[in-house]
Amino acid sequence: MKSQNIRYQFSPNLTIDWLLDTIPNLLFPNLAKQRSRLPSALMGIVASWQQQPVGLVVANAESTQKIYRIHSLCVHPNFRRKGIATTLLDRLEKAIGQFGGTKIEGLVHQHWTSFEWLRAKSQRLNWTPFQPKLMIVKGKTAAAAQFLGTYKSSPSNFNYVPFNQLTRKEVQHIQDKQRRSQWFDSDLHPFLARQSIATSLSFLVKKEGVIIGWLVTHQLNSTTTEITSLFLDRKYTSFRLAHFLLQKVFSAYLDAGIPKFVATSKVNGNPVLKLLRRAATAGVVEQTTVYFTEKEIL
Numbered sequence: 001m002k003s004q005n006i007r008y009q010f011s012p013n014l015t016i017d018w019l020l021d022t023i024p025n026l027l028f029p030n031l032a033k034q035r036s037r038l039p040s041a042l043m044g045i046v047a048s049w050q051q052q053p054v055g056l057v058v059a060n061a062e063s064t065q066k067i068y069r070i071h072s073l074c075v076h077p078n079f080r081r082k083g084i085a086t087t088l089l090d091r092l093e094k095a096i097g098q099f100g101g102t103k104i105e106g107l108v109h110q111h112w113t114s115f116e117w118l119r120a121k122s123q124r125l126n127w128t129p130f131q132p133k134l135m136i137v138k139g140k141t142a143a144a145a146q147f148l149g150t151y152k153s154s155p156s157n158f159n160y161v162p163f164n165q166l167t168r169k170e171v172q173h174i175q176d177k178q179r180r181s182q183w184f185d186s187d188l189h190p191f192l193a194r195q196s197i198a199t200s201l202s203f204l205v206k207k208e209g210v211i212i213g214w215l216v217t218h219q220l221n222s223t224t225t226e227i228t229s230l231f232l233d234r235k236y237t238s239f240r241l242a243h244f245l246l247q248k249v250f251s252a253y254l255d256a257g258i259p260k261f262v263a264t265s266k267v268n269g270n271p272v273l274k275l276l277r278r279a280a281t282a283g284v285v286e287q288t289t290v291y292f293t294e295k296e297i298l
Contacts, residue, residue: 006055006084007048010095014044014058026056028074029109033220036196038071043099045091047075047084054079057088061101068096070106089125097297105294107133122293133292137276138262139285141225145250147279148243158241160248163202163216170204170211187266188231190214201225201252205232205241212236215249220262225253227263246275 016031016038023046024030031038039060047055055075059068070092075084096104108118108130119130174190177183191197198219205213213232217225227249232241253261263276267289280287 005049006079006082006087008087008091009046009048010044010091011046012041012043012095012099014042015040016042019044019056019058023053023056026053026074026076027058027072028114029072029112031058031072033224033226034071037193037218042071043068043092043095045088045095047079047088049079055084055088057085057092059092059096059104061099065099066101067103067105068101070104073106085121086125093295093297102297103294104297105292108291108293109136109288110291111288125295127293127295130291130293132267132289134264134290135267135277136262136264136288136290137280137285138260138288139279141250141253141259141261143284144261144276144279145247145254147282147284148247148250148275150247150251155241155244158205158207158236158244160203160245161206162200163197163204163214164199166199166204174211183233184231185266188229190216190229190231192216192228193218198225201249201256201258203245203248203252205236205245207236213241213245215245217249219258223258224260224262225258227261230263230265243275 016035019027019042020032020035024032026046042058042060044056044058046053053076056072057070058072059070061068073085073088075088093104106122106127108115112118122128122130171191174183178189196218198217201217201219203215204211205215213236214229215227215231216229218228219225230242230245232245250261276285277287279285
């Protein structure tokens with residue numbers, strides 16, 4: 001097979017459903033868990049040999065339509081080391097430029113077997129050096145719950161309320177306070193991908209009836225939840241509320257029969273998740289770092 005026999009087809013309107021149904025073997029990482037959070041239309045390039053897909057790159061634009069994020073890059077094992085991945089990235093870069101994009105980004109997980117290959121490839125293609133951006137902690141719910149201890153009661157004047165009891169007035173309170181004072185970092189916003197929040201497994205923290213924090217859960221599938229936002233007002237971080245909150249949430253996970261969890265935070269942020277990182281240090285759960293890289297489109 002010669003590289004000139006590879007055909008490349010671009011589409012600005014791929015859907016995640018079509019990709020998962022048609023060429024799931026060319027999605028890396030597997031995007032099934034992100035299905036509910038991906039946009040309806042994705043930009044992609046498919047590499048084919050004798051009308052059979054052998055390579056794929058998928059991306060989408062952020063809200064400004066200037067920055068694009070790669071979600072998946074994969075070449076079939078039998079067709080690697082033939083320049084297909086390089087051509088896919090090169091053609092994607094040109095397509096993004098034609099659509100008015102100015103930058104392309106990627107996130108790479110340290111535990112991937114392709115991590116070092118991706119690092120070397122990005123350097124050759126003039127992407128920025130990998131920088132640690134996110135920390136992911138994952139494992140078995142029961143093991144983490146045992147490490148955290150049994151939830152008994154919250155400290156005096158504090159209580160935890162299921163997210164499905166959130167009122168419109170409280171939503172407005174959170175949004176107004178954020179506009180006035182940048183109360184929390186944007187990645188800790190409690191209403192991201194709101195339609196897929198597991199409201200019975202997410203909790204608000206209140207002090208004397210006023211919201212001072214939250215833990216938001218998204219259910220990835222029937223066996224796995226993801227902690228996507230864990231925030232406590234800085235005034236109250238000394239009350240061990242984070243520990244009580246995590247105990248409460250993991251107790252709810254166990255009651256719901258959910259065996260696995262994932263939690264994500266910035267590498268240098270969200271001190272609340274240090275509790276789960278301690279569990280990783282103790283060998284109770286797994287921890288991995290996600291690296292960020294980008295390239296300006298000229």
